[in-house]
Amino acid sequence: MKYGLLMHKPTTNWGDDIQSYAIRQFLPHVDYIINREKIHTFESENNEPVAVVMAAWWMWYKWNWPPAKCVLPYFTGFHYSDNKAAKQAGCPANFLFLSGLGGKYMNAYGPVGCRDYFTRDNLTGQKVNAEFSGCITLTLPQQKKVKPEKEYICIVDVAESVEKKIRQQLEGTDIEIKKITHDLPKDHPKKSWEQRMDEVEELLTIYQNAKCVVTRRLHCALPCLAMGVPTLLAIHTLESIRFIPYYDWLHCCLPKQFASGEYEYDVTNPPPNPTLHMPTREKLIAGVKNFVAEAEKNTKSTDELYRLRWSDKKIEKWRNKNMKKTAKMWEEELRDDLNDKEKEIDAELYTKIKNNWRDLKTQNEHLETLMVTYLKQARRVFAAKKKAAAAKKKKKATS
Numbered sequence: 001m002k003y004g005l006l007m008h009k010p011t012t013n014w015g016d017d018i019q020s021y022a023i024r025q026f027l028p029h030v031d032y033i034i035n036r037e038k039i040h041t042f043e044s045e046n047n048e049p050v051a052v053v054m055a056a057w058w059m060w061y062k063w064n065w066p067p068a069k070c071v072l073p074y075f076t077g078f079h080y081s082d083n084k085a086a087k088q089a090g091c092p093a094n095f096l097f098l099s100g101l102g103g104k105y106m107n108a109y110g111p112v113g114c115r116d117y118f119t120r121d122n123l124t125g126q127k128v129n130a131e132f133s134g135c136i137t138l139t140l141p142q143q144k145k146v147k148p149e150k151e152y153i154c155i156v157d158v159a160e161s162v163e164k165k166i167r168q169q170l171e172g173t174d175i176e177i178k179k180i181t182h183d184l185p186k187d188h189p190k191k192s193w194e195q196r197m198d199e200v201e202e203l204l205t206i207y208q209n210a211k212c213v214v215t216r217r218l219h220c221a222l223p224c225l226a227m228g229v230p231t232l233l234a235i236h237t238l239e240s241i242r243f244i245p246y247y248d249w250l251h252c253c254l255p256k257q258f259a260s261g262e263y264e265y266d267v268t269n270p271p272p273n274p275t276l277h278m279p280t281r282e283k284l285i286a287g288v289k290n291f292v293a294e295a296e297k298n299t300k301s302t303d304e305l306y307r308l309r310w311s312d313k314k315i316e317k318w319r320n321k322n323m324k325k326t327a328k329m330w331e332e333e334l335r336d337d338l339n340d341k342e343k344e345i346d347a348e349l350y351t352k353i354k355n356n357w358r359d360l361k362t363q364n365e366h367l368e369t370l371m372v373t374y375l376k377q378a379r380r381v382f383a384a385k386k387k388a389a390a391a392k393k394k395k396k397a398t399s
Contacts, residue, residue, distance in 0.1 A: 008036045216255075
């Protein structure tokens with residue numbers, strides 16, 4: 001059996017590559033690198049079957065489903081990108097491509113192991129056989145342990161208030177800070193997968209040998225939890241669909257709670273992590289190992305292994321139909337956005353006109369006051385002049 005390694009080639013986020021690294025540890029060999037978002041057009045040599053662990057954040061492009069027939073999938077650590085729920089810009093199709101034929105494909109190879117409850121519940125709502133599996137990064141082994149010259153703490157994309165509090169805790173100690181980001185440079189996608197996997201290993205080794213790691217990133221916190229590195233998750237919300245149930249599996253707080261001292265976590269003497277993740281980790285590892293072992297024994301062809309009995313033409317017709325639905329949804333969404341924007345602009349113009357009218361009215365009132373004052377003054381001057389002229393005339397007449 002040949003094996004394919006999923007990668008999100010254009011990524012600029014370490015999280016995608018860390019998931020690929022976690023998958024790679026289970027594969028006896030990597031025969032194909034598969035672009036996650038183009039899995040529907042993937043072609044193997046001579047149409048040979050390729051075993052693929054489908055752990056990833058899926059379908060940003062939405063219409064690349066189902067995968068190519070030569071893909072033999074194992075669904076675990078599956079997360080679906082619902083843009084609205086994630087509060088991110090993008091396609092409004094939501095779970096459209098995982099219903100109908102898309103759902104039948106997943107059921108044919110199910111149950112589908114989901115990375116979070118949100119994905120599990122929505123797939124179940126689409127009548128897909130889904131269960132919670134946890135994230136594939138929970139399976140990561142410990143990296144090489146090296147005693148550093150100086151103890152250090154890793155802070156990864158944390159809020160400024162969190163960093164400030166950590167620096168206060170480290171005053172008077174010899175402990176250093178390694179400030180790391182999971183945002184990658186724009187040229188990262190040009191690197192080979194070997195380079196990218198080596199860089200992930202280097203990053204994980206840095207985390208492994210840290211005194212503790214403080215982060216807001218899911219794919220920093222979970223790998224560190226898996227490797228047994230003391231970890232604090234300081235995240236801006238405790239309601240993110242991507243982080244449930246992981247909030248309960250880690251030392252976790254809001255940045256303001258840590259910064260104020262309401263949540264106590266001493267980075268110079270960090271407590272060990274909870275162990276609630278261990279049953280999920282063990283089940284994940286056993287599941288992937290079993291899939292790989294079964295695939296290794298396989299002698300069947302792609303056609304014999306393929307479980308969805310739909311023709312390429314029928315799949316393409318279904319995909320195009322959903323693309324048209326998506327285009328219509330997008331059009332309606334854009335129209336609604338434009339209408340909202342138009343109302344917003346109208347309201348803004350009305351406010352400006354109203355304010356200008358008020359200003360004009362105030363100016364008119366001010367002018368009227370000035371005119372009244374001027375007229376009163378003019379009348380007084382005129383009366384004084386008239387009185388003076390009459391007095392002069394009277395004086396002249398008497399003389």
